[in-house]
Amino acid sequence: MKKEIRLNLISHLVSQHEIKTQEELCNILQQNGMSVTQATVSRDIRELKLVKVPAKNGHQKYDYSTSHEQSVKKKLQNRLKDALIKMEPIHYFVLIKTLPGHAHSFGSLLDALEFKGKVGTICGNDTCLVICSSPDGAEAFHKLLESYLDE
Template sequence: MNKQVRQLKIRETLRLHEVGNQHDLIRLLEEAGIKVAQATLSRDCTEIGVVRSRGAGGYRLVLPEENPGNIIKGLVGVEVLSIESNETVVIIKTLPGRGHGVASFFDQMKNSPILGTVAGDDTVLVIPRSVSQISQVISYIQENLSKN
């Protein structure tokens, strides 16, 4: 079975079933006639953007389309301690070990006033598309960290 067909079946399975973890996903795929190694499944899930999300019934695997950002926004918002800037860049301070996750969250945004980020353990350097947009970048960051 080729990768595209396998990833399509993973998406379909996640849309049709409440899947708590990759072990459950492997079982459901096997029931559908698809045998996949855990390492291959893990790579596929990463490539198609599957995330583990906490809901009322506990954790489950979800596709990005099902998770428009509110869940992740709430998590990222909790990880950010402060936002500061000068006339050229914005610095986001995070909880220890969360700089890369926060940077990745902003790097994946579409139509963003952010050109890119550089992450350390607990600090994210945010580079605006234009230095004249520093205040808009700060507002954009704050809006995307709110939980509503």
């Protein structure tokens, strides 16, 4: 579980900050209560398929390769087909019911997916709640997830 939490935190940090080095990422993780070594961060970077890309200031920063989003979409598509029980939009939310023990993997994949209007996820054992910024955003996100079932 700790690794999954760390990987989610790294994904969030990389999307919110311009992280230039593994040492910088180690320091930020430690500031967030994660005791890690540079070797662990290096393995996490490989597992998340992070690459160095040009930053706004001309330096390099860690970010996802363009193939990462396709990989996340494929994993999510497979997860939807294998473990989804039902899914429905409710006001600002999309409620996803899964087989027991699968909600966190849905949440992790959904958090990695960039979608305008998706604010975040809250997951239990068999329920994942996707929080959107508007009811229309929830409806659009629900339709996006349904389209993955049709592919």
